[in-house]
Amino acid sequence: MKWRDRKGFTLVEVVITVAIIGIVAAKATQNAMRVREEARETKCLANIRNLQSALDMARMDSGYIGSNKTAAQLEATLVPAYMKPMPECNSGGVYSTDADSVVHCDVHAP
């Protein structure tokens, strides 16, 4: 049988093609997941900056506001006077402050 007389593809050709498509799809999915997580982290860092600014404004208005605040205490201090609504980390992180009143996310900036 000559090459030009053949119709269709052999099983080996189909298997190799499907394998290549599978590898490319896996790489593309992996890359998309990484980009998605980077976007979540960027948004979270913006939330942290906003929370820190609001916390600084609250401190200027009322003097001492305390440290080591949990997410609920942060929300009670800042919402609704300094920000509304309370920002949320899209990766499920929880915001809190440390002993120096610096805001952290337990997922992105622990």
Ligand SMILES: [Zn+2]
């Ligand atoms: Zn976060």
